[in-house]
Amino acid sequence: MSKHHPATIAVRTGIESDTQHHAVVPPIYLSTNYGFPEFGEVPQYDYTRSGNPNRGLLETALFELEGGEGAVVTNCGTSALNLWVSAFVGPDDLIVAPHDCYGGTYRLFNTRANKGDFKVAFVDQTDPDAVAQALAKKPKLVLIETPSNPLVRVVDIEELCQKAHQVGAKVAVDNTFLTPVFQKPIELGADFVIHSTTKFINGHSDVIGGVVITKTAADAEELAWWGNCIGATGTPFDSYMTLRGIRTLGARMRVHEESANSILPFLQKQSLVNAIYHPSLPDHPGHDIAKKQQRGFGSMLSFEFAGSEEQLKAFINALQLFSLAESLGGVESLICHPATMTHRAMGEEALAEAGVSHKLLRLSIGLEEAADLIDDLEQAFAAAGAL
Numbered sequence: 001m002s003k004h005h006p007a008t009i010a011v012r013t014g015i016e017s018d019t020q021h022h023a024v025v026p027p028i029y030l031s032t033n034y035g036f037p038e039f040g041e042v043p044q045y046d047y048t049r050s051g052n053p054n055r056g057l058l059e060t061a062l063f064e065l066e067g068g069e070g071a072v073v074t075n076c077g078t079s080a081l082n083l084w085v086s087a088f089v090g091p092d093d094l095i096v097a098p099h100d101c102y103g104g105t106y107r108l109f110n111t112r113a114n115k116g117d118f119k120v121a122f123v124d125q126t127d128p129d130a131v132a133q134a135l136a137k138k139p140k141l142v143l144i145e146t147p148s149n150p151l152v153r154v155v156d157i158e159e160l161c162q163k164a165h166q167v168g169a170k171v172a173v174d175n176t177f178l179t180p181v182f183q184k185p186i187e188l189g190a191d192f193v194i195h196s197t198t199k200f201i202n203g204h205s206d207v208i209g210g211v212v213i214t215k216t217a218a219d220a221e222e223l224a225w226w227g228n229c230i231g232a233t234g235t236p237f238d239s240y241m242t243l244r245g246i247r248t249l250g251a252r253m254r255v256h257e258e259s260a261n262s263i264l265p266f267l268q269k270q271s272l273v274n275a276i277y278h279p280s281l282p283d284h285p286g287h288d289i290a291k292k293q294q295r296g297f298g299s300m301l302s303f304e305f306a307g308s309e310e311q312l313k314a315f316i317n318a319l320q321l322f323s324l325a326e327s328l329g330g331v332e333s334l335i336c337h338p339a340t341m342t343h344r345a346m347g348e349e350a351l352a353e354a355g356v357s358h359k360l361l362r363l364s365i366g367l368e369e370a371a372d373l374i375d376d377l378e379q380a381f382a383a384a385g386a387l
């Protein structure tokens with residue numbers, strides 16, 4: 001395990017590893033196949049679906065960052081989740097997942113459970129009774145997503161891992177919102193960490209990717225076998241790009257959070273803003289847990305718009321520096337209306353149950369100058385207020 005801080009691991013992994021020309025930055029290997037030195041002698045890499053030097057380096061960077069023993073990089077975050085369940089559950093096994101998980105995760109687990117591939121229970125993991133009831137059914141796997149999307153609810157990772165382990169379940173934490181710079185689930189007891197690397201890990205909104213990181217080498221081996229079997233692995237080019245994105249992870253996360261911290265007090269003063277959801281706020285129900293298990297509060301936040309639907313539309317349309325788009329965690333600031341965008345696949349009933357209203361707006365604070373972002377929000381609130 002690396003003794004270095006995340007920012008250092010992110011910058012240094014694979015640097016000066018090229019033995020042919022001593023390129024400081026590791027080169028990209030696009031080849032689909034690799035020669036066998038001689039008959040019967042299997043090389044480290046033979047075929048790119050099963051392994052490639054660029055994907056290998058990205059996997060090393062990611063498991064070192066999370067403090068794990070291994071990783072499998074996949075072609076998207078959804079396929080990382082799909083790989084995880086494909087490898088570890090069958091038709092009789094139960095998965096416990098958050099009721100307010102990422103919409104695509106909900107759709108994946110729900111659809112596959114309806115086909116009979118496994119059983120799933122979506123529960124409010126901040127409710128101890130609901131958790132106890134679900135764990136009494138002896139699940140094989142538990143998925144935690146904290147902070148959750150879009151309401152940034154916080155789940156106590158250490159506590160839930162302990163309870164899950166008592167009934168023999170293994171736990172994965174979707175760490176997409178915070179990255180290992182701000183939260184390291186394996187240190188808190190998790191068996192797996194999952195990322196949509198599409199978000200903060202790559203950070204530039206130009207690669208779709210994912211990863212499952214494992215606490216043990218044995219689980220990594222199992223996942224690598226399954227990754228090759230079902231064809232879930234990431235491409236060399238995407239791996240190269242994602243490692244390039246990771247180089248600045250430490251610096252990016254710092255500025256993302258600084259800017260969120262400047263924008264929050266501004267939002268609190270707005271008459272068109274009702275509740276604000278961010279774990280840094282002392283009245284946030286997960287504030288104390290977040291302080292205990294996170295090294296930072298992150299830059300994802302959401303709020304209830306206090307005006308009419310017409311004013312909400314005017315507010316969004318007036319914004320110049322927040323693009324109305326799905327995804328998150330890139331250098332560019334985004335605004336999203338979860339009920340009709342990222343989370344629409346859940347359906348009205350599940351949305352209501354998860355507490356996602358039609359007035360909820362989610363912000364991904366990017367790396368523009370915070371003062372410019374605040375000016376932009378201010379003029380958009382004024383435009384909406386004038387209606």
Ligand SMILES: *Cc1c(COP(=O)(O)O)cnc(C)c1O
Binds near residue numbers: 104176195196
């Ligand atoms: C985006 C996202 C995913 C899915 O990842 P893709 O790369 O879009 O497939 C999973 N979990 C969370 C928390 C996400 O934000």
